[in-house]
Amino acid sequence: MGQFLGFLKDISSAKSTSQEIFDLLDTKPDISSESTHGSQLTDKEPSGISFDDVYFRYPQRRDLAVLNGLTFNIKPGSTVGIVGQSGCGKSTVISLIERFYSPDSGNISINAMSIGGYNINSLRSAIGLVTQEPKSKLFPATIRQNILLGIPEAKEISDDILVQACKEANILKFIQSLPEGFNTLCGVRGSMLSGGQRQRIALARAIVRRAQILLLDEATAALDVESEKSVQDGLDNLTYKPTIISIAHRLNTIRDSDAIVVMDQGRVVEQGTHQQLIEIRGRYFELVQQQQLTTV
Numbered sequence: 125m126g127q128f129l130g131f132l133k134d135i136s137s138a139k140s141t142s143q144e145i146f147d148l149l150d151t152k153p154d155i156s157s158e159s160t161h162g163s164q165l166t167d168k169e170p171s172g173i174s175f176d177d178v179y180f181r182y183p184q185r186r187d188l189a190v191l192n193g194l195t196f197n198i199k200p201g202s203t204v205g206i207v208g209q210s211g212c213g214k215s216t217v218i219s220l221i222e223r224f225y226s227p228d229s230g231n232i233s234i235n236a237m238s239i240g241g242y243n244i245n246s247l248r249s250a251i252g253l254v255t256q257e258p259k260s261k262l263f264p265a266t267i268r269q270n271i272l273l274g275i276p277e278a279k280e281i282s283d284d285i286l287v288q289a290c291k292e293a294n295i296l297k298f299i300q301s302l303p304e305g306f307n308t309l310c311g312v313r314g315s316m317l318s319g320g321q322r323q324r325i326a327l328a329r330a331i332v333r334r335a336q337i338l339l340l341d342e343a344t345a346a347l348d349v350e351s352e353k354s355v356q357d358g359l360d361n362l363t364y365k366p367t368i369i370s371i372a373h374r375l376n377t378i379r380d381s382d383a384i385v386v387m388d389q390g391r392v393v394e395q396g397t398h399q400q401l402i403e404i405r406g407r408y409f410e411l412v413q414q415q416q417l418t419t420v
Contacts, residue, residue, distance in 0.1 A: 155223055155244060162243035165250045171234045171336050171367050172200040173221065178230035180216060180390075190216050191227070192390035198383075200235075201365040205378025207411060208387035214371045218339045221369070223247060234337075252330025252366075254323070256342040262314030262322055267299055268306040270314075271329050281332060289332035294357050295324035323355055331362065340370040352377065375415055384408065 165171070180191040190213045198204050206214050219225055220232055223244060232239045239247065262270050271289070272281055286306070290296040298321060302308045314322040330338060338359075356377060359368070372378045379398040386394035386401065386408045394406050401408035 155226065157244055157248075159244050162246070163237070163241055164246045165234065165242050165336075171250070172236070173198040173337070173367060173369070174231075174233045174236075175217070176231045176233070178220070178227045178232060180213075180220065180225065180227045182225070190390055193230070194387075194391055196385050196392050196395060198367060198369065200367055202382040203368040203370065203380075205381040205384045206369065206371045206387060207373075207375060207378065207384060207408065212387040213390040214387060215341055218253070218341050218369070218371065221337070221339065222251060222253065249333070250335060251337045251339060252333055252335030253339045253341070254326050254330055262310045262317070262325060264310065264312045266304075266307050266309055267302075267325060270310055270325060271332055273329065275333065286332060288363070289328045292331050292362050293324045293328035294355070294361070295321065295328055298324075320350070320352075320355070327355060327359070334364060334366075336366050338366045338368045340368065340372075342371055342373065375412060386411075 174197045175194050178191050178194040179189070180194075181187075181189055194213065194217070206217060208214055220227060221239070223239060226240065234242065234247075263273065265273075268286070271286065275281060287296060290299055299305060299308070308316075310316055310322075310325075314325070317325070340359075352374075370378050370381065378384060381398070383395060384398060384401060385392055386406075388407060394401055394404070394408050396404075402412065
């Protein structure tokens with residue numbers, strides 16, 4: 125009895141924790157990754173994306189409106205930069221395209237079809253996401269395993285395709301310089317590699333799938349200038365033409381985009397090329413001035 129009482133606290137804690145686990149397992153998500161319903165999103169052509177009067181509040185913060193009638197169009201195969209002050213809803217745009225959430229009202233469409241009409245796995249398979257460096261996690265496995273992570277077993281990736289993806293991500297020369305090459309271990313969270321190397325491997329992970337939509341959420345924010353240029357060069361050297369949405373605080377990374385969308389308080393306040401937005405001397409011009417970015 126004395127020995128049993130010594131474990132009473134642990135038993136109580138385990139019971140409470142177990143209940144939380146079972147409650148989580150019993151939860152029915154609104155957007156299920158196991159769903160087999162919906163149309164397939166083919167990966168043969170780049171996708172056009174449209175936001176039409178989209179309103180959204182996070183379920184955890186129903187009192188705070190994040191998007192307030194957001195409307196803009198992205199042409200297939202174009203590169204679009206999204207900028208704005210922190211909290212204006214930039215990263216929320218990516219979360220909605222990935223269907224981590226559904227909008228409260230309005231419509232998001234890909235190739236003129238509502239995003240909710242696509243099979244969730246088909247949709248996400250056509251999207252490559254590269255996030256800010258601390259979030260672009262690498263696993264304690266080899267470089268090859270990290271790049272091919274998550275690809276369905278039925279989809280074969282040859283060494284030629286792998287090498288080409290690394291070349292386009294501007295990381296191939298570095299990998300080939302390693303004694304173990306693609307079999308080099310990355311360490312826990314990629315601790316054996318620099319920030320720029322981790323980020324370019326994350327980019328290769330997206331490219332190897334030939335994702336028709338590339339989402340870059342502050343993908344170079346934590347990198348030095350040289351590493352940032354290497355990642356940008358990788359995007360410029362792609363041999364196929366995906367639709368790219370790039371969210372950035374450092375405006376020099378998106379100044380050459382086909383279009384730049386300026387957001388404020390969950391809506392679009394300006395839209396155009398870098399030069400067009402400079403000429404109207406509005407919100408984008410103010411951001412450029414704050415960063416002392418060359419305007420010519």
